Amino acid sequence: MRTAPTRFDRFLLPGFAFKAFVIGGGYATGRELAEFFLPSGPTGGVLGMLLGMGCWSLICCVTFLFARMTRSFDYGTFFRQLLGPGAVVFDVVYAAMVLIVLSVYGAAAGEIGHAVLGWPTVAGTLLLVCGVAAVAAFGNDSVERLFKVVTYFLYAVYVGFVALALWQTGPQIAAAFAAPQHPTGWVAGGLTYAGYNVIGAVVILPVLRHLTGRRDALIAGLLAGPLGMLPALLFFVCMMAYYPAIGAVALPSDYMLARIGVPAFHFVFQLMIFAALLESGTGAVHAVNQRVAGVLAARGRAFGRGARLACAAALLVVSIFVATRFGLIALIARGYRLLAYLIIAVYVVPVLSYGLWRVLRTGPGRLPTPAAGS
Numbered sequence: 046m047r048t049a050p051t052r053f054d055r056f057l058l059p060g061f062a063f064k065a066f067v068i069g070g071g072y073a074t075g076r077e078l079a080e081f082f083l084p085s086g087p088t089g090g091v092l093g094m095l096l097g098m099g100c101w102s103l104i105c106c107v108t109f110l111f112a113r114m115t116r117s118f119d120y121g122t123f124f125r126q127l128l129g130p131g132a133v134v135f136d137v138v139y140a141a142m143v144l145i146v147l148s149v150y151g152a153a154a155g156e157i158g159h160a161v162l163g164w165p166t167v168a169g170t171l172l173l174v175c176g177v178a179a180v181a182a183f184g185n186d187s188v189e190r191l192f193k194v195v196t197y198f199l200y201a202v203y204v205g206f207v208a209l210a211l212w213q214t215g216p217q218i219a220a221a222f223a224a225p226q227h228p229t230g231w232v233a234g235g236l237t238y239a240g241y242n243v244i245g246a247v248v249i250l251p252v253l254r255h256l257t258g259r260r261d262a263l264i265a266g267l268l269a270g271p272l273g274m275l276p277a278l279l280f281f282v283c284m285m286a287y288y289p290a291i292g293a294v295a296l297p298s299d300y301m302l303a304r305i306g307v308p309a310f311h312f313v314f315q316l317m318i319f320a321a322l323l324e325s326g327t328g329a330v331h332a333v334n335q336r337v338a339g340v341l342a343a344r345g346r347a348f349g350r351g352a353r354l355a356c357a358a359a360l361l362v363v364s365i366f367v368a369t370r371f372g373l374i375a376l377i378a379r380g381y382r383l384l385a386y387l388i389i390a391v392y393v394v395p396v397l398s399y400g401l402w403r404v405l406r407t408g409p410g411r412l413p414t415p416a417a418g419s
Contacts, residue, residue: 050255050256050257054252054255055255055256055257055261055264055265056261056264056265056268057265057268057272058189058192058193058252058255058265059105059109059249059252059253059256059265059266059268059269060105060265060268060269060271060272060273061192061193061196061272062189062192062245062249062252062328063101063105063245063246063249063269063272063273064196064269064272064273064276065192065195065196065249065321065324065325065327065328066242066244066245066248066249066325066328066329067101067242067245067273067325068199068273068276068277068321068324068325072276072277072321073153073298073317073318073321073322073325074153074156074157074295074296074297074298074299074318075280075281075284075291075296075297075298075301076153076295076296076297077238077381078090078277078280078281078284078297079284079291079292079294079297080381081093081234081235081237081238082094082231082234082235082238082281083284083288083289083291083292084230084234084292085228085229085230085231085234086226086227086228086288087221087222087224087226087285087288088222088226088228089226089228089229089230089231089234090231090234090281091278091281091282092228092231092235093230093231093232093234093235093238094235094238094274094277094278094281095235095274095278096231096232096235096236096239097235097236097238097239097242097274098239098270098271098273098274098278099270100235100236100239100240100243100270101239101242101243101246101269101270101273101274102266102267102268102269102270102271103266103270103397104239104243104246104393104396104397105243105246105265105266105267105269105270106262106263106266106267107266107396107397107400107401107404108123108246108247108266108396108400109246109253109256109262109263109265109266110259110262110263110266110404111123111126111127111396111400111401111403111404112247112250112253112262113253113256113258113259113261113262114403114404114407117250118250118251118253118254118335119250119251119332119335119336119338119339120135120139120247120248120250120332120335120336121136121336121339121340122339123247123250124136124247127395127396127399127400128391128395131391134391135391135392136336138384138387138388138391138392139244139332139333141384141387142241142244142384142387142388143329143330143332143333143360144360144363144364145381145384146325146326146329147326147329147330147360147361147364148364149381150173150322150325150326150364151170151173151174151361151364152166152170153296153318153322154169154170154172154173154319154322155167155168155169155170156169156295156296156299157169157296157299157315157318157319158170158172160296160299160315161299161311161312161315169319173319173322173323173326174358174361174362174364176323176326176327177323177326177327177330177357177361178330178354178357178358178361179354180323180327181327181330181331181334181353181354181357182350182351182353182354182357183350183353184331184334184350184353185251185252185331185335188251188327188328188331189252191323191324191327192252192324192328195320195321195323195324198317198320199276199317199320199321200276202313202314202317203276203279203280203317205310205313206279206280206283206302206310206314207279207280207282207283209305209307209310210283210286210301210305211283213305213306214283214286214287214305217285217286217287218282218283218285218286221285221286221288222285236385237381237382237385238385240385240386240388240389240393241381241382241384241385241388242273243388243392243393244384244388244392245273245328246269247332247392248328248329248332249328249332250332250335251331251332251335253265280298283301284297284301286301287300287301287304298314298315298318299311299315302314302315326361330356330357330360330361333356333357333360334348334353334356334357337352337356338353
């Protein structure tokens with residue numbers, strides 16, 4: 046029996062799912078923030094993050110509207126509607142993105158296991174791989190439950206982290222922002238960061254099946270930007286207590302927590318990062334599984350739990366090799382910038398031009414919500 050979608054499912058779940066993708070290995074550890082925003086200084090970094098947040102909300106709104114209008118609840122269907130025969134180009138770009146992103150997550154998990162428990166870096170990576178594969182194997186409902194549970198844990202831990210940081214380093218943070226500044230490069234940093242992360246808007250298309258109308262899509266899209274960026278913004282402000290030295294650290298979160306000096310919270314925070322990596326990696330793999338499931342369904346074939354597990358495992362095994370070969374800092378600095386340019390070209394430009402044109406041409410009719418898949 047199908048139940049009506051709740052307001053949480055319609056308005057907040059898309060934003061939380063988007064956050065689940067973007068928070069990843071670099072955002073949760075602070076490494077991405079150091080790479081893209083720290084060079085602009087305290088004020089410039091905040092400006093870049095606000096710019097990125099606005100870009101996310103705009104593109105999510107158009108993407109959610111287009112997806113609802115075309116009934117595109119996996120990225121294969123979405124890009125056939127958006128790019129026609131050119132959709133195969135996105136498949137290539139997305140495959141590269143998944144490889145790099147999962148490699149970043151694996152490298153971050155390895156760094157956390159080594160920093161907190163003294164494990165070999167490969168051990169943390171393998172633990173993450175097993176968790177992602179297990180959750181992804183059970184389909185939509187399992188993935189959505191993970192998003193909800195981890196979201197509550199994540200926001201609670203970030204609130205505690207910010208409170209501790211402000212309590213112990215508030216004067217240093219204030220001094221960093223009060224110092225004379227001439228922000229430069231924040232526009233490029235904000236656009237680049239938003240450019241490769243915004244692909245999360247199509248990675249999380251399966252959860253958009255709960256949307257009941259155009260209003261739902263607009264509200265969910267507008268909320269996605271702030272829900273995705275708020276923890277990062279708070280984290281960045283706290284990082285300023287250690288500016289500029291923190292820019293060269295592989296795990297800024299670990300660096301800061303060691304200086305705050307509360308061992309129990311240090312452990313909880315690193316556990317939260319691992320949970321964030323788990324939900325981010327699961328979201329990326331689940332999108333691939335849904336793409337494969339859509340292709341098989343069109344041919345009258347099912348994509349069962351064992352096949353989902355095998356597909357997830359194959360993606361993750363390759364990512365282990367890349368993670369151990371290149372490391373976290375190099376993957377973020379080199380791989381993410383290239384991804385940003387590719388994603389802007391094959392997704393952002395088309396959806397904000399042709400996609401928006403199609404949305405504006407179509408009336409605000411209400412579409413029935415399809416039955417939830419498993």
